[in-house]
Amino acid sequence: MGMDYSDLAAASQPDALRAVLADNADELRTAGQHHDHGMASVRTVRYKGHDIVVRTTYEITIDGEPFDTHLTVDNSGRVHYHGLPTRDFGSAIDLMRKVIDQFSDFAEPDGGDEHQHQPDHSHEHQPDHGGQPEDDHGPHHEHGGQH
Amino acid sequence: MAAIRHNIVTDAGARDAYVDGVVALKNEFLGTTTADLGIAGPARQVSTYDLFTVWHQLAMMRRTPPSQNDRNAAHSGPVFLPWHRLMLLLFELQLQRALANDEVGLPYWDWAADGDLPADEQLSAPLWSEVGIGGTGGPVADGPFTPDRFRVRIESGPTGALRTTDRGLVRNLAVDVATLPTTAETRVALNQTSYDASPWDRSTRRLRNRLEGWRPAPGPRLHNRVHVWVGGDMGPATSPNDPVFYLNHCNVDRLWESWMVRRGRRYTPPAGAPADLAGHRLNDPLYSLLIRQAITPAQMLDAGTFYSYDRLL
Numbered sequence: 001m002g003m004d005y006s007d008l009a010a011a012s013q014p015d016a017l018r019a020v021l022a023d024n025a026d027e028l029r030t031a032g033q034h035h036d037h038g039m040a041s042v043r044t045v046r047y048k049g050h051d052i053v054v055r056t057t058y059e060i061t062i063d064g065e066p067f068d069t070h071l072t073v074d075n076s077g078r079v080h081y082h083g084l085p086t087r088d089f090g091s092a093i094d095l096m097r098k099v100i101d102q103f104s105d106f107a108e109p110d111g112g113d114e115h116q117h118q119p120d121h122s123h124e125h126q127p128d129h130g131g132q133p134e135d136d137h138g139p140h141h142e143h144g145g146q147h
Numbered sequence: 148m149a150a151i152r153h154n155i156v157t158d159a160g161a162r163d164a165y166v167d168g169v170v171a172l173k174n175e176f177l178g179t180t181t182a183d184l185g186i187a188g189p190a191r192q193v194s195t196y197d198l199f200t201v202w203h204q205l206a207m208m209r210r211t212p213p214s215q216n217d218r219n220a221a222h223s224g225p226v227f228l229p230w231h232r233l234m235l236l237l238f239e240l241q242l243q244r245a246l247a248n249d250e251v252g253l254p255y256w257d258w259a260a261d262g263d264l265p266a267d268e269q270l271s272a273p274l275w276s277e278v279g280i281g282g283t284g285g286p287v288a289d290g291p292f293t294p295d296r297f298r299v300r301i302e303s304g305p306t307g308a309l310r311t312t313d314r315g316l317v318r319n320l321a322v323d324v325a326t327l328p329t330t331a332e333t334r335v336a337l338n339q340t341s342y343d344a345s346p347w348d349r350s351t352r353r354l355r356n357r358l359e360g361w362r363p364a365p366g367p368r369l370h371n372r373v374h375v376w377v378g379g380d381m382g383p384a385t386s387p388n389d390p391v392f393y394l395n396h397c398n399v400d401r402l403w404e405s406w407m408v409r410r411g412r413r414y415t416p417p418a419g420a421p422a423d424l425a426g427h428r429l430n431d432p433l434y435s436l437l438i439r440q441a442i443t444p445a446q447m448l449d450a451g452t453f454y455s456y457d458r459l460l
Contacts, residue, residue: 009249011439011440032186034307083384086386
């Protein structure tokens with residue numbers, strides 16, 4: 001693999017780690033910043049000789065306050081958000097319910113409405129897609145609708 | 148001597164070494180503070196363990212290239228497997244240093260073995276016991292990572308920015324999905340003949356994307372499903388906050404190794420692929436904050452110098 005054990009072991013010593021952290025100080029300083037400078041999701045597909053382009057942006061508020069981060073939608077219509085990076089959702093509403101469940105920023109001091117804390121199984125049922133799972137060799141569904 | 152990576156459920160020595168190493172790295176501070184991370188408020192020391200969490204979060208926020216929304220420097224693209232192999236290798240070297248033992252290997256959690264059990268038995272599997280890594284809760288109240296021994300000090304907020312906290316570890320086992328991936332699903336992934344393919348994102352059905360867990364839809368599958376099944380701190384980009392992160396990824400790495408033993412140490416896209424795949428091509432440097440050497444996916448295809456697994460699938 002072209003790497004020597006002793007080289008990497010040496011790179012893992014405290015002084016070497018301090019040195020590389022100093023090298024990367026500018027990059028590290030961005031960790032506490034808001035990274036998400038949103039852009040539209042652009043979905044493109046060619047169908048019967050026609051080029052279809054679907055551009056999607058979301059404007060979301062929670063209790064009237066802007067939710068200032070970016071949601072994207074892929075060509076199969078699933079909605080993504082880098083704050084919950086191992087999941088996708090059938091709709092932006094399902095995603096925002098999970099955001100409220102996940103982050104303490106939205107915790108309610110009195111325990112809140114019980115309906116807001118139900119398990120989210122939208123990814124299991126995928127209601128926006130008719131509940132039809134994609135089989136291993138099945139077609140890749142395209143959705144042009146705004147979620 | 149190369150380390151041997153063992154199953155954490157069946158090897159008590161591997162489990163104990165892992166717990167001891169994690170706790171040691173959680174309590175080691177090399178001088179980096181939260182001010183160095185651009186986090187507002189009083190500066191606090193950042194542990195060696197938490198530096199890996201920061202690295203993972205920053206990789207997640209780095210779109211590759213910036214003009215698209217899918218791939219980042221470590222996920223949703225071809226580099227997913229080699230990038231995490233590098234992260235785990237460097238973490239393993241830190242464990243070895245902390246424990247003064249270069250034979251210590253990261254353990255793996257064979258989650259598909261648990262996924263083959265009935266759903267209620269998955270929750271009571273040995274990993275989540277007192278002699279494993281503790282169970283579910285907010286905070287986790289049993290096992291080796293209770294709040295008195297293990298504090299979460301950095302977390303991601305809703306916008307992706309890091310912030311300070313000081314709390315116990317949170318897990319919500321089986322709340323958002325009821326079951327873990329199964330061995331049968333894993334074998335389907337390993338039957339793929341190619342590593343990855345255009346358009347090199349979440350839509351492809353090749354090995355990388357199946358192991359990552361975006362396909363087949365609807366997900367989550369395999370790796371992604373494990374994150375979602377564990378829940379709590381395994382949800383956001385700071386998921387290495389939970390030590391089970393490394394057990395999950397070590398198993399993913401074991402599965403990748405199993406595939407390469409059968410299919411050859413092959414990787415795509417090649418070095419000459421278009422520039423919009425920069426960061427994911429065979430000879431592109433992997434995004435790293437914790438090592439000076441530029442390390443590429445090509446260098447991650449054979450890790451035999453560093454470690455091997457006691458058992459492949």
